[in-house]
Amino acid sequence: MTTIEVKCRFEAKLLRPAKPGNDKSWAFVVLPRDASEQLPRRGRTTVEGTLNGHPFQATLEPDGQLSHWLQVSRELLEAAGSVVGDIVTLELTPVKKEPEPDIPADFKEALAAAPEAHKVWNNTTTLARLDWIHWITSAKQLKTRAKRIDDACDMLASGKKKVCCFDPSGYYSKAFRAPEAENS
Structure with missing residues (x-):
């Protein structure tokens, strides 16, 4: 997939979600606000990147604080040689064209x-x-x-092409947020 030139690089701690659902093998990171500000939108944004040098593509979720968070799968954790609690280096570049979303x-x-x-x-x-x-x-x-x-x-x-009254960042409605991290 073709990417645009903007790239952000930062370090973040891998966190374990307090409520991981049925799959307890994933982790997450919250992007620093300055890294998130380099992205094209405050809502869901697809990026290509690396975690400790291992490449991946993922969709960042809004955290309701004008930043984003990234779910890190068990497979990506293993490939990057990382575990919850590690400080990891991430490099992210927004994709040039968002992939078509799956329709529920x-x-x-x-x-x-x-x-x-x-x-x-x-x-x-x-x-x-x-x-x-x-x-x-x-x-x-x-x-x-x-x-x-x-x-x-x-x-x-009725011809409406955009959903009205929806804040995709969650900032004004507080509809979105990063998972709560488990106390470690």
Whole structure:
């Protein structure tokens, strides 16, 4: 994938999430704010980079503090020879073009049932589609998610190409944040 010239380099501590879900093998890092400010957007941003020299591509998540955090998989930890608690060196470069996001099955089904919405969806930008999906998947309750899917289809069918009233950084709404780190 082609990248743009901006590159940030920093050191960060690998943290273990306090609530890792079913997969306890991953870690995360929170980007320093000055590193995050070099990225093209405060919301989800795909980067190519290295962790202790090992290459990877990942999508950074917003932390709600105008910065980002990175989930580090077990595979990347092993490849980089790193463990939770290590200080690692990261180099990140935003990709030139965001990859097309995966459409969640429930939203894909709703779009298929709404031809006008689907037509507008197909004519939006990748970044707009990313924001629509992020807005839907950031719902904390299934009822809210279902309403957002219905609302998205209605808004798209009416010609709206961007989701309104959604702060993809989480800063104003505090919708997003990095995981809480386990006390070690």
